[in-house]
Amino acid sequence: MSDKNYYYSEIFNSIQGEGQYTGVPTAWLRFFLCNLQCNGFGQKEPTKPETYELPYQELDVSQYKTMDELPVFEFGCDSSYSWAKKFKGLNNQGTPKEIADKIRQCMVGPWNPQGKFNFNNSERHMCFTGGEPLMKHGQECSVDIMKVYEEERDLPKFVTYETNGTQKLHDKFLQYYAEYRDVWGGELFLSVSPKLWSVAGEEAKRAIKPEVVASYQKVCHNGQLKFVINGTDESWSELDNVIAEFRYHGVDWPIWIMPAGATVEGQKICDADVATEAFNRGYNVSARVHTYLWGNKIGV
Numbered sequence: 001m002s003d004k005n006y007y008y009s010e011i012f013n014s015i016q017g018e019g020q021y022t023g024v025p026t027a028w029l030r031f032f033l034c035n036l037q038c039n040g041f042g043q044k045e046p047t048k049p050e051t052y053e054l055p056y057q058e059l060d061v062s063q064y065k066t067m068d069e070l071p072v073f074e075f076g077c078d079s080s081y082s083w084a085k086k087f088k089g090l091n092n093q094g095t096p097k098e099i100a101d102k103i104r105q106c107m108v109g110p111w112n113p114q115g116k117f118n119f120n121n122s123e124r125h126m127c128f129t130g131g132e133p134l135m136k137h138g139q140e141c142s143v144d145i146m147k148v149y150e151e152e153r154d155l156p157k158f159v160t161y162e163t164n165g166t167q168k169l170h171d172k173f174l175q176y177y178a179e180y181r182d183v184w185g186g187e188l189f190l191s192v193s194p195k196l197w198s199v200a201g202e203e204a205k206r207a208i209k210p211e212v213v214a215s216y217q218k219v220c221h222n223g224q225l226k227f228v229i230n231g232t233d234e235s236w237s238e239l240d241n242v243i244a245e246f247r248y249h250g251v252d253w254p255i256w257i258m259p260a261g262a263t264v265e266g267q268k269i270c271d272a273d274v275a276t277e278a279f280n281r282g283y284n285v286s287a288r289v290h291t292y293l294w295g296n297k298i299g300v
């Protein structure tokens with residue numbers, strides 16, 4: 001197991017707020033770094049970068065001592081603190097063993113004094129998010145964290161990666177999760193959220209990789225395609241084309257649609273309209289339930 005130090009943004013204990021496992025108790029690790037930027041989220045004209053307002057770029061980081069003091073940004077990626085270089089100093093570092101221990105500590109509570117995944121007839125999920133958790137360092141570190149839990153005989157039976165679906169899986173990751181499934185009966189769930197040009201301002205050549213997502217099915221039979229939509233005609237039409245590409249490449253996972261908006265107020269602008277249209281088209285509807293429950297905060 002590696003004793004290398006890895007950067008991560010936060011560790012927290014909450015529910016899953018989006019998609020198929022909404023409401024399920026989950027331990028979270030947010031890795032640092034992402035290969036995209038998604039500056040178009042929340043912008044009036046997501047396809048015109050020259051018009052963007054990007055508050056994270058203006059923020060004076062020296063005023064903040066910890067990550068959870070930061071505001072939630074309404075424009076651009078809501079997790080820019082997990083990849084923008086200016087926030088690197090607020091991020092944390094640790095070896096896989098140290099990070100695994102911190103995740104366990106964050107699960108400690110009156111009903112779970114030892115911070116276990118499996119306690120009181122409950123099976124807490126583990127979710128690796130980001131940034132982008134399937135970049136090389138995220139694949140390496142997360143597999144080593146899982147090996148720590150294997151040695152401690154308290155392996156989570158459900159593991160989710162929330163990915164933008166652009167990163168190829170490495171041999172170490174493929175081998176580990178084949179064993180996780182076949183030997184331990186665990187479920188790897190890949191929650192793939194491809195980013196649209198008309199919503200996130202990311203060009204398809206960087207953000208849409210159906211052949212990469214199709215290759216995930218070698219090791220993962222259970223996953224979802226989760227799209228953020230801002231309700232414009234352009235976004236629905238781009239969505240149709242992108243889904244067709246994924247289906248053409250054999251990705252048959254269910255579609256979840258989530259209204260754009262990093263904050264409760266931001267989501268309210270289009271949530272009911274997007275939900276109605278998604279429902280009429282036969283898609284599953286998701287929302288950031290954690291923001292409705294606990295407000296506009298980091299670490300929930």
Ligand code: SF4
Nearest residue numbers: 034036037038077131
């Ligand atoms: S892929 Fe996710 S973390 Fe990365 S920039 Fe886009 S929204 Fe942010």
